[in-house]
């Protein structure tokens with residue numbers, strides 16, 4: 001049985017999206033209650049990194065704009081879905097820079113980790129947040145991993161939405177492979193087509209599998225046979241978004257708990273003996289979210 005690292009900080013609840021927003025603090029709190037009750041994981045401490053660390057992924061003007069956004073009257077990024085509250089910058093900075101400690105956990109011999117992060121990150125591009133995301137957590141972890149010697153990183157994204165931010169950040173980079181399965185007729189709508197495969201030196205290091213509405217388990221599971229076979233990765237990072245479950249109203253996908261279990265198992269088999277971190281992205285129906293994370297954690301323990 002694998003010892004699993006687990007990263008969470010109640011501070012992640014303090015990004016205040018306001019009443020009626022589906023990206024609520026309750027999401028990470030409910031997952032933490034599950035972990036506390038059922039699992040015996042190794043705690044990975046959170047950390048508040050320096051804002052300069054964000055420059056590995058984000059533009060300095062964007063970082064400054066978010067840092068001073070609330071005091072300057074900014075209440076949202078681009079559209080009303082991505083809220084800037086009084087503590088949003090600090091929470092997002094802490095979530096993104098805490099991922100460095102998960103890399104440290106792997107350097108010290110850990111093999112698998114679950115990062116219960118908030119806000120999510122995969123829609124955040126170099127110069128802007130969007131889609132509930134402020135800073136790109138998984139992209140930050142990829143860069144920390146490379147600093148620590150994990151030269152080649154694969155990011156696997158099963159969130160129902162395309163991780164446009166992650167794709168954009170690494171689009172010309174052959175050292176980070178981005179693999180995404182996502183609902184075609186869904187946010188962010190204009191990225192994630194199958195013919196977006198990278199650019200320049202990064203050509204061939206992005207793979208998108210957009211899918212039709214009302215996707216079923218066997219179809220999603222089949223897509224995970226298409227993980228790249230010739231990319232010699234050193235670490236696997238998973239953008240684990242659970243908004244593809246059939247209980248979710250944000251998509252039409254019909255994925256069951258046994259379906260997501262099989263996908264997680266296939267990712268773990270693919271990773272082999274390389275370290276694997278699951279970073280929370282979407283998932284908004286609390287009951288479904290907790291149960292699908294539970295299934296993920298059961299597989300991680302195997």
Ligand SMILES: [Zn+2]
Pocket residue numbers: 159160161241243281282283
């Ligand atoms: Zn999503």
